[in-house]
Amino acid sequence: MTTREAFLSKIRAAQPAPRPRPEVPLFPTPEGDLKARFTAALIAMGGTCVDAAGLNDVNALLAARFPDAKVIASAVPGIDGTRPLAPDTVPASLQDVDVGVVRGRFGVAETGSVWFSEQEYIVNSVGYLSQHLVVLLDPALLVEGLQQVYRRADFTSARYAVLVTGPSATADIEGVLIRGAQGVRSLTVVWLA
Template identity: 25%
Template sequence: MNSRDKILQQIKLNMPSETVLPEKIRFDSHFESTENKFVETLSAIYTEVIVVKDLNALKEKAEELYASVTNRATTIPFLNSWADFSLNIADPHDLEMIEIAILEAEFGVAENGAVWISERHLPHRALPFITQNLAFVIPRNAIVNNMHDAYERLSDTTGWGCFIAGPSKTADIEQSLVIGAHGARSMVIFLIEDYPGIL
């Protein structure tokens, strides 16, 4: 018997018995106010949070914040008259000129400030990463405590989705924090009270 066979034989003899995984593994986080924690976390990662009552208030705020900005895009039909950049394109490279994109997100996560987006409301996967500035609209009551709660909300009805938390950030160059080097330079979250959209 050569060394290889001896090693393989020892492996076979020393196979541990299977261990059944627990049905549910989670670490609970409960905050007095998930919204306050969400806002606090987002503030720490350079993201502004704005509460608006409804779509009309959202449009007014968008017009106010981005009055001087051109190449505005959105996935929210109510804001189509505000947008001047059509997302009806075949090549995602054409999105590189977008200065601000206002997109729908399905929910937010209080503990880390992330929002979940999926291809259900996103015509191009590159859009949230190629725009210069990024804004998300989520229902005000759609904030969960932590990532355990977040994953329980997810379903397999979409082929793609991701969590995004704040604008692009990197600190690997001389340990200096740089915002916007690899993606959006700024982020705004609109928490909308009366929203007939995603939920």
């Protein structure tokens, strides 16, 4: 027996007996409208919320808010994009995307976060390599808090899942806040059923 095999054998032999995971309690949640709470939390994290009546409004918003955007990657049917997304798209090929457009599966009022899986992103790197991320979110799909997220069937069935809260940001020792240092520079949630 090699040293590696002996080492792993000792680890396997020392494992405790399996036991069920503890039940995560549902904590009391604040009163108030979920959409208003989500919006306040997202704004505190540097994000923006806007209302739209339909996909035409979203296309107009993209043209008005990002007039210099040359590459728009849209994972939402009906939203104009210049870069098509498909499951076989090479993730690194999205390195020059100015605006990524995706539909969030649901939002979390407690934190102002939006939940995505590989189904929403189509190509996971669109959520990180885009300069600006525009998220379509149905306000009826908001949950109270993170405890509800972990109870959802789509959370446990997704191969990949991420909660996104606002644009990427970092601050140095001097306290200078820089947006987009390690991800998207802006995050806009568009309320659209």
